[in-house]
Amino acid sequence: MARRATPPPPPAAPAGTTGKGPLAAIRRRRARPKFGPDGRPTGRIAQMRQVYSMTRREDPSVRWWMLGVVVAVFAVAVPVGFLVGHPIYLTVIALPLAVLGAMVVLARKAEAAAYKQIEGRPGAAGAALRSIRRGWDITEEPVAVDPRTQDSVFRGVGRAGVVLVGDGPPHRVGKLLEAERRKVTRVLPSVPVHVLQAGTGEDQVPLAKLPRKVQRLKPVMTKNELSEVNRRLKAIGGMRLPVPKGIDPMRARPDRKAVRGR
Structure with missing residues (x-):
């Protein structure tokens, strides 16, 4: 039986750089x-x-x-x-x-x-939110995405409640925001949900002002309540890929003729 190759040892630090002190x-x-x-x-x-x-x-x-x-x-x-x-x-x-x-x-x-x-690129709102240093837990990936228009919704959780930020034109991303707000409200009926839209249009928040806007929201929860809110939101899950209507993925079967090349 062949022996496993042992990984090479890490390179040694240059002489005189492992001690303490200013030198x-x-x-x-x-x-x-x-x-x-x-x-x-x-x-x-x-x-x-x-x-x-x-x-x-x-x-x-x-x-x-x-x-x-x-x-x-x-x-x-x-x-x-x-x-x-x-x-x-x-x-x-x-x-x-x-x-x-x-x-x-x-x-x-x-x-x-x-x-x-x-500005104007997909995911710009998420990048702006992730610049917040502390106090808020921002999702790495959007919690909702329109696959046709690439409009998305990002979610943040802090002591001020849940904040949902839409990334896209207001006449399109509004539906995504409302659907995500209803989903969060069903799970957390007593937690405030703040809905914002990132952009330069009317009633939208510019990207440069978005982190400060979120940080200025008034805290209303304790740390223990915040932990419970995070636990419930994790149970909701994130974004799910859309399934065409009329198709049951559990009963779907491959096309045998297509597999045989006919």
Whole structure:
């Protein structure tokens, strides 16, 4: 009987990178690969350059906003430094503040650019909901989908209740939302169900504002009640593939002539 091949041992860490302390941390940082599996650089500065390039493609005004923040910080710090008699000291303090302000502007603009890239695509509402850090359990897959139009409904559960978010035109996705709302209400009659639609139309919530809209819903349940709600919703199940009307899948039989090639 042939022996099973033993897997090769994991590669050993470079010397001097397994200890503790600041020197070991610096060695570990230097030992990290500079390029990832996709060939892109993994350093923080390189990643910031990529974020800036992506944001500038979608919003060319980002550089002027960042420059304006830097100029505004120095415009306040330098005169104040001359007034108090310490212009160099205030200038040194203003430098990291200016960089921090520019990074905050870049982060806000990059987030808006990312939402703009996925706007109008199937599943964009789910991607926006999954950006919520904590407090809400968002489904990875939609709980309802129209196979013809690709309209979908995503579900989130939090202490504020159940939130259903439709992804699609309001005149089409409204039926999916109402059907899913009725299904949740039958199982959880005493739990509030919030129905939202993601989009740029009337009575819809833009993708960039959708996470904040959900997070601002008022909590009405305890943690124990939330666990019970999650348990009941898991019993409902997720999306099921549609079966053509008039066909019983338990009694369906293959076409013998088609199998034989006739």
